[in-house]
Amino acid sequence: MRPSRGFLLFVSFCGVLLFLTWPLLTTAPRPHILLITIDTLRPDALGWVAQRNATPHFDRLASEGVAFPAAVSPVPLTLPAHTSMMTGLLPRHHRVQDNGHVVDARLTTLAEILRDQGYDTGAVVGGFPLRAMFGLDQGFAHYDDAIPSAEDRWLERPAADISTAALAWLRSLRSPTGHWRSPWFLWVHYYNPHDPYTPPPGFARPGPRGAYDGEVASVDEAIGALRRGIAELVPDSNILTVVTADHGESLGEHGELTHGFFVYDSTLLVPLIVHFPGHFASALSPAPARLIDITPTLLELLALPPVTGNDGVSLRPTLIGETQTIPPAYVESQQPWLGYGWTPLTAIRTAEWKFINAPQAELYRLARDPTEMDNRIAFEPDVSASLRKMLAGEPITSGTPVGETPALPDSDAVERLRGLGYLGGGTAPSETPPPTLADPKERLGQKLRLDEAEAALQGKDYAGAMANFEVVLATEPDNRYALLRSGVALQQQGRWREALPRFEHLLRLSPTHPEARYAVAEVLTQLGELTRAAVEWRTVVQQQPRRAVAWSNLGIVLLQSGQHVPAEEAFARAVAITPDDQVLRENLGECRYQLALTELRAGRRESAHRALQAAIAVQPDLRQRAARDARLAALL
Incomplete structure (x- = not known):
């Protein structure tokens, strides 16, 4: 400009x-x-x-x-x-x-x-x-x-x-x-x-x-x-x-x-x-x-x-x-890849030229064309080759990435980001993009339709959202965003079995996709398939160890399966991450309360006492409940 x-x-x-x-x-x-x-x-x-x-x-x-x-x-x-x-x-x-x-x-x-x-x-x-x-x-x-x-x-x-x-x-x-x-x-x-x-x-x-x-x-x-x-x-x-x-x-x-x-x-x-x-x-x-x-x-x-x-x-x-002399600027957008499964964009920008690396590469002479409307890629082969080479070698100063592949926050945070229009917000697939992906320029129409679908989904217009998602999937059945969010639309309507194949399809495309893995675990939990759900929740918390809600959900599935000790460990991890979340504290307290009953039935009175005291420590209201419970009152 x-x-x-x-x-x-x-x-x-x-x-x-x-x-x-x-x-x-x-x-x-x-x-x-x-x-x-x-x-x-x-x-x-x-x-x-x-x-x-x-x-x-x-x-x-x-x-x-x-x-x-x-x-x-x-x-x-x-x-x-x-x-x-x-x-x-x-x-x-x-x-x-x-x-x-x-x-x-x-x-x-x-x-x-x-x-x-x-x-x-x-x-x-x-x-x-x-x-x-x-x-x-x-x-x-x-x-x-x-x-x-x-x-x-x-x-x-x-x-x-x-x-x-x-x-x-x-x-x-x-x-x-x-x-x-x-x-x-x-x-x-x-x-x-x-x-x-x-x-x-x-x-x-x-x-x-x-x-x-x-x-x-x-x-x-x-x-x-x-x-x-x-x-x-x-x-x-x-x-x-x-x-x-x-x-x-x-x-x-x-x-x-x-x-x-x-x-x-x-x-x-x-x-x-x-x-x-x-x-x-x-x-x-x-x-x-x-x-x-x-x-x-x-x-x-x-x-x-x-x-x-x-x-x-x-x-x-x-x-x-x-x-x-200020070095050239390296710029990028991973959103086409992280959000949709299309080619990520990288570019290098000098004072005079800008080269955008994409399946259909772009080259702009900025001083003459500040709005980047005249693509010179076919007319300046030497310039484009030089900038492409610079982009391939730039900008490595530290040699290797400093940060690790990032963890993600809880699902509520991801939904809030989507409410702000960040449609790829929260996804972090670690696999390298293959070289044959679509050029984002060629998928602009699909993106605008997906924007409309997301707006409808945010407004709980499920029919409108699904209609737009299906249009995209009809021509692009592997579109990551359409698979994920159409599955969410079905999920929000309680159509669990219809949602599950879409999430599983996305996981076949991207095995490390955290939101798809979370969705599969949630659907299996709703369907009562507790053994499979526990496996999926364990994968979720391995990928996202700071995701408190996922730890709590793992605890719920384990508790429903009668696995009180590992359930208590999962609930405790959730509370350690978000200690002020009252729901997570209630889940941990209830698990410890149930563990106290289990230990008492097994004749392990001292262990039951410790579990009950731990339950009261995290949820003080449980003291009154235990006082009214003939099985546990003597342990107070």
């Missing part, structure tokens, strides 16, 4: 751009660090980039800092992009390649580094994909992820509430005399521009994308409130601020309504502002900075050592006006 002429005039109006040589912060007091990320933010929704939407607070930050109107995200999805931002690693290295994956605890995050350097670390996030259960809370002493929950799936937190919560945390750090006990690192995440586009009253803009632009304007207002509140606590000159986005939004370009599926610039280009008044001068930089460069940049500015194996580079030379 090229900056408009108006933007260049705007920068010129700000004055002559003189760069200040900023030494590393080796002796000066360490600055506070404010990281602001906005979900789903296209650069052209900002006034300072395109002059088409009033965003005065973004504009002021851009005019006072070093502004990159075309930074590059490595992936058009919330959690993977933020993980790259916080680690300096590409998705292929941190292995968080879809929303719903869980960040590997062995990764080193920016928050962990700053915490170990004596910073107070806090985060306030506005979207469900960033909840602590997904692991990006590593290193934060305070992680506020209080996302509203409702049946209508408006699972986002209003921008104004985000600013209020962030300011409350900062104020809690100050002593009664107004001093900071230590420098702070605050990450503030605004989710509002994500679809559905529902701007607050007074913020809607005219035109076909007016609702989206209005959401961005409402975030701008919230950022203004945040900065006014911070200004009452600490001057700007003591705050190193970074403002950026995780990815953009397609808004119908290339046939994609939102983001996550393709790797065109409409969903990959994001704004980036580095703001530190008095330390370096304001400037507009056309450099293709990358989100993976944020952590290395902050570490160098703070005179801290880089993280070994980072994929990013420090942008300090650019910030202080020196010439810098």
